[in-house]
Amino acid sequence: MPQLTGITTLEATLELLTGLRIGAGDAEMHIGGVDNTVIKHPHTQEPYIPGSSLKGKMRSLLEWRSGEVQAEPLGIKQLDTAPAARQAEVRRILQLFGVGGGDFKENDPKLLDLGPSRLAFWDCALCPEWVQEISNNNQMLLEVKSENRINRLSGVAEHPRNTERVPAGARFKFRLSLRQLAGDDAALLDTVLQGLKLIEFDSLGGSGSRGYGKVRFSQLTINGTDASARFAQTRAFPEVA
Secondary structure (H helix, E strand, O other): OOOEEEEEEEEEEEEEOOOEOOEOOOOOOOOOOOOEOEOEOOOOOOEOEOHHHHHHHHHHHHHHHHOOOOOOOOOOHHHHHOOHHHHHHHHHHHHHHOOOHHHOOOOOHHHHHHOOOOEEEOOEOEOHHHHHHHHHOOOOOOEEEEEEEEOOOOOOEEEEEEEEEEOOOOEEEEEEEEEEEOOOOOHHHHHHHHHHHHHHHOOOOOOHHHOOOOEEEEEEEEOOEEOHHHHHHOOOOOOOO
């Protein structure tokens, strides 16, 4: 197995440009209450962004970009079936995010060559400064957005519902770790930055097609060093010749 040579830490401020809803999966309904609540920290009751949401979104977008997206996450099989021009990108995705348990075979040379997954995502808590701003202005950490369905024939609003969201302007502390193994391609870090750009172009959480979950990463640092200029120059897609 290759040697662990370092761990790169990326940190940034994740700012909401539109309201964000990552559901809590409530098991019960309350009369007159909110239909769709957001996930909250069990102790503070403050909303947060699960690392799993960021990981899943980034991986799916990178797989779509690779042109090899499947119904299930990419696995070892795609290393052989992907066209030669796409194999390097598929390999980087598998190195960054790992493979599923169904692909695991002890002492499989392909798995040993890939090594362990490189990325570790952290849950994103609200920035304390933003929470203090909201408190000083007597505002709420959450909003409730009323929605309905319009009958296309009658024009009448139907099926009203109340959806809880984190409001636009909220700021979260973003952090992820990238393990570095001996022999790793420097392009792995570039792929991570491209993945963050893809999230900015797309959305987080539910109802992205309706304008929810548009975000921006700012004040990005890599191992504590300002990398804002590098991120601003990052292209999410290769240039077309």
